[in-house]
Amino acid sequence: MTDDQGGLTAQFAEWRHYVQRRRELRQADVDELEDHLRGSVDDLMAAGLHADEAFLVAVKRMGSLDELSREFAREHSERLWKQLVLTGGSDGPAARSRRDLAVMVACALGAAVSVRAPELFGVSLAEGSGFYPLNAGLLVLPWLAGFLAWRRGAPARLVGVLVALFALGAVAANAYPLPVESQSIVLTSLHLPIALWFAVGLAYASDDPRSSRRWMDFIRFTGECFIYYVLIALGGGVLVGFVFGTFEAIGVSPETAIAQWVVPCGAAAAVVVAGWLVEVKQGVVENIAPVLTRLFTPLFTVVLLAFLVTFAITTGGIDVEREALILFDLLLVVVLGLLLYSASARDPLAPPGLFDKLQLALVVSALVIDVLVLWEITGRITGFGTTPNKAAALGENVILLVNLAWSAWLMLGLLRRRTPFTALERWQTAYLPVYAVWAWVVVLVFPPVFGYL
Known part of the structure; x- marks a missing residue:
């Protein structure tokens, strides 16, 4: 090991020891911060700076630890510890939470309306046509992607990529002349939501799409979103059961309204709600x-x-x-x-x-x-x-x-x-x-x- 490498190792160890004293930062957070710092040092050394100079300049660019913590919390705003770091100011947790709630409600309503919108064009959910299996992901996932892109402040170019991906999915689901008994209907119904889910991942990681840690966060988001969706579905099943029992007790059958409105619209909106819950209730x-x-x-x-x-x-x-x-x-x-x-x-x-x-x-x-x-x-x-x-x-x-x-x-x-x-x-x-x-x-x-x- 050269003297430069040994000196850098000691400096990184000292920096890490200092950062780890911050209770707001978890071990994984410290690791990511160190990765950024090491990358900056490598770039500066490649530009011709001495190791000691590169380290000092890189630390200076990252700013004080408090400022760095604030920036890191904004970029990883799903983390519970953002409440400890982002304090004060008009862009505090409370104001951000209210805006997130408003946007989530709008997107959830958009997903619910999208499920019923095909009725305007003669496509009935009750008839069981092949339209809904092929287009289920297209009716719901763009709204979740839109919410995540808004929350991450996605650049216009990436938003254009998302729109293009969902448009491509719409063409693939509806342009081919697939007979009712075609195997391609089943394959498209299974694979198109998978393809579109990666578009959702692109929206999730839009603040740092090249970061492997950001995509690992999306993997965690996927699992947690599934858990929340199942919990919402179980609660919704209990609610539907009470609705059936109470309305039938007075001689009114709610079967049609529940089957054609409550269940499909609720299932679509729940996807967006589950994603929002993961974002704001990460610690749970x-x-x-x-x-x-x-x-x-x-x-x-x-x-x-x-x-x-x-x-x-x-x-x-x-x-x-x-x-x-x-x-x-x-x-x-x-x-x-x-x-x-x-x-x-x-x-x-x-x-x-x-x-x-x-x-x-x-x-x-x-x-x-x-x-x-x-x-x-x-x-x-x-x-x-x-x-x-x-x-x-x-x-x-x-x-x-x-x-x-x-x-x-x-x-x-x-x-x-x-x-x-x-x-x-x-x-x-x-x-x-x-x-x-x-x-x-x-x-x-x-x-x-x-x-x-």
């Missing part, structure tokens, strides 16, 4: 979600291991019909979701422990199942030809195979203390666009390639 869910992850990771590990043992004993093969393919893919996606969400909630500097070993067992089990499914799909395609369902499942399982295999390798390195946890984190965030690209391929390319089958 942070206590729930990691607990759920630690609860279900060992349970899914046991289930997958039991499946593999049973498969080895029976050797009956795997059914690769459409329903089975969807089931296995959902299982692998749940495993990946547990991995992603536990990674987003993990302290990057924490040493590897028992839970990391359980996660490795879970990922390896899922990897083996993925290989078995791929083997069966390849055999069916070779023997009987391909279909849109089998081709989509083949591509998705290959994508999952790559992610799971490299994740298992990185986790093994983590357990052996040869690979830092940040390597696994960066791999997952860097791999996210692969899922989005594949979803768009299935939505845009598959229908014409397979003759709208």
